[in-house]
Amino acid sequence: MRRSNRPAPRYPVERDVELRFDGSNLRLFGESRNLSATGMLIVSEDPKPPGTPIRFLCRDFRGRAEVIWWREGKGGALLGLRFTHLEERDREVLTKLLGRARRF
Helix, strand or coil, X not given: CCCCCCCCCCEECCCEEEEECCCCCCEEEEEEEEECCCEEEXXXXXXXXXXXXXXXXXXXXXXXXEEEEEEEECCEEEEEEEXXXXXXXXXXXXXXXXXXXXXX
């Protein structure tokens, strides 16, 4: 069995995601493919380089993240995001989402 180096297990959770960038009015839209307690994978039409800070908004929760990696994928660019800041309320919502996803 291959051991994962990921700090938290991922679960398939699809949500529309709006991405915003500090110092810019640019807004991008994408969709999450999976979530974990530490980050998410999204599909977007406009990838940003690793290290780019992002503010994200989903219908359930919001926060700040950093692009860790990206690559071309089916239907757009895949971006791996690591959460850098979630308010307590948003962390609680994320925990509930992950709890529901674990059951499936």
